[in-house]
Amino acid sequence: MADGRTxxxxxxxxxxxxxxxxxxxxxxxxxxxxxxxxxDPDRILSDLAYGRAHHRAVHFINRAxxxxxxxxxxxxxxxxxxxxxxxxxxxxxxxxxxxxGKVDKRERHLFLTEEGQALEQKLSNAQxxxxxxAFRDAGPEAVAGFRTVLxxxxxxxxxxxxxxxxxxxx
Amino acid sequence: MADGRTxxxxxxxxxxxxxxxxxxxxxxxxxxxxxxxxxDPDRILSDLAYGRAHHRAVHFINRAxxxxxxxxxxxxxxxxxxxxxxxxxxxxxxxxxxxxGKVDKRERHLFLTEEGQALEQKLSNAQxxxxxxAFRDAGPEAVAGFRTVLxxxxxxxxxxxxxxxxxxxx
DNA sequence: AGTATATGTCAGTGTTGTTGACATTCCAAG
DNA sequence: CTTGGAATGTCAACAACACTGACATATACT
Numbered sequence: 001m002a003d004g005r006t007x008x009x010x011x012x013x014x015x016x017x018x019x020x021x022x023x024x025x026x027x028x029x030x031x032x033x034x035x036x037x038x039x040d041p042d043r044i045l046s047d048l049a050y051g052r053a054h055h056r057a058v059h060f061i062n063r064a065x066x067x068x069x070x071x072x073x074x075x076x077x078x079x080x081x082x083x084x085x086x087x088x089x090x091x092x093x094x095x096x097x098x099x100x101g102k103v104d105k106r107e108r109h110l111f112l113t114e115e116g117q118a119l120e121q122k123l124s125n126a127q128x129x130x131x132x133x134a135f136r137d138a139g140p141e142a143v144a145g146f147r148t149v150l151x152x153x154x155x156x157x158x159x160x161x162x163x164x165x166x167x168x169x170x
Numbered sequence: 171m172a173d174g175r176t177x178x179x180x181x182x183x184x185x186x187x188x189x190x191x192x193x194x195x196x197x198x199x200x201x202x203x204x205x206x207x208x209x210d211p212d213r214i215l216s217d218l219a220y221g222r223a224h225h226r227a228v229h230f231i232n233r234a235x236x237x238x239x240x241x242x243x244x245x246x247x248x249x250x251x252x253x254x255x256x257x258x259x260x261x262x263x264x265x266x267x268x269x270x271g272k273v274d275k276r277e278r279h280l281f282l283t284e285e286g287q288a289l290e291q292k293l294s295n296a297q298x299x300x301x302x303x304a305f306r307d308a309g310p311e312a313v314a315g316f317r318t319v320l321x322x323x324x325x326x327x328x329x330x331x332x333x334x335x336x337x338x339x340x
Numbered sequence: 341a342g343t344a345t346a347t348g349t350c351a352g353t354g355t356t357g358t359t360g361a362c363a364t365t366c367c368a369a370g
Numbered sequence: 371c372t373t374g375g376a377a378t379g380t381c382a383a384c385a386a387c388a389c390t391g392a393c394a395t396a397t398a399c400t
Contacts, residue, residue, distance in 0.1 A: 017314075020298065022313075023305065024294075026313070026316070027301060029320040031226070032332045033200075033321070034200065036324045036328060037200050051356070053357090068377085079358065081381095082357050105365075107378080108377090108379090130323060131197060131323070132193055135193065138318045138319045142318040143315065143319060144312070145314060146199075146316045146318075147196065147199055148316075149312050150202075152308050155206045158203075159202070162198060162202045166198070221385090221386050238347095239347060251348090251390085255386095258349095274345095274346080277346065277347080278348095
């Protein structure tokens with residue numbers, strides 16, 4: 001470890017990609033790339049009175065219309081108080097509609113209004129444009145690797161939420 | 171676009187990996203993976219009086235010892251007021267040392283103390299452990315693709331900062 | 341001497357997250 | 371039918387971290 005390599009020259013396989021130096025580069029790549037990942041939506045949101053939390057809520061409500069507050073809570077991984085503040089403003093501003101559940105009237109099912117869908121489109125178009133450019137530049141094999149590593153980096157709960165969403169694809 | 175595909179069956183090449191559905195999955199993968207990426211350091215930091223901003227500062231000071239405040243500002247992409255608040259507590263707590271520059275006495279060069287290095291190790295060991303596991307599970311080809319896509323996702327300034335750090339590797 | 345740069349600091353504000361406490365509504369088990 | 375618990379919403383307080391704007395200081399460059 002003092003030489004900056006935790007694993008190398010083992011079992012005939014080349015494990016140089018697991019050196020501390022390679023891991024550090026991966027960590028810094030994640031840090032810088034995430035900034036790029038959020039930069040475009042952040043720019044749009046700063047003009048409005050919204051932030052990243054509003055973007056996330058709108059994204060996942062659009063992704064799974066009619067989802068309950070509790071479900072959204074699990075996906076976003078925040079407290080209900082934090083989510084509630086965001087949802088309240090979105091509902092007040094007419095971007096999100098909250099409908100009382102039919103089978104269980106305690107539950108509130110969340111939907112985007114037309115105005116909410118318009119904002120979601122605006123935000124996700126910007127984010128997709130950057131992702132599309134990155135994917136195109138990198139090519140399909142790199143994209144497959146990208147996805148594989150990201151999935152391996154998730155916590156169990158997150159991976160479950162992710163795959164559940166992924167496999168319910170349109 | 172109404173069918174969820176912006177590009178497909180073009181120029182003899184298979185561009186199915188650029189559909190809106192694939193891009194959406196990439197976006198959600200980034201979101202969930204970044205949570206996993208920061209989860210372990212966040213747990214450690216929550217016990218101390220520090221947050222993610224302190225982690226970032228300590229990381230990059232360790233990465234480039236003697237760096238100036240201005241340089242760190244560019245790397246982190248925050249305001250000097252925000253960084254100064256973090257640096258002040260780290261210096262007060264004896265984790266970071268600030269030395270007046272020799273050639274330019276306006277500049278302050280930043281170094282980690284032994285205590286600061288200990289915290290950096292603790293944090294980066296946790297983060298590297300997860301990254302190592304993800305890399306090992308995914309394999310070298312996937313890791314290469316992961317890096318390629320992340321680099322393509324960065325803004326120009328960030329990519330410059332990233333490659334400059336990367337190419338100054340130990 | 342005058343301008344520009346690097347840094348630090350103070351005051352105010354906004355978004356997002358946290359805990360803790362409490363009310364309401366409603367399903368379900370006893 | 372009553373009671374316990376689950377789902378949701380609300381209020382209050384607080385902390386972390388970002389922002390803007392203004393200003394001070396020391397130093398460097400021209």
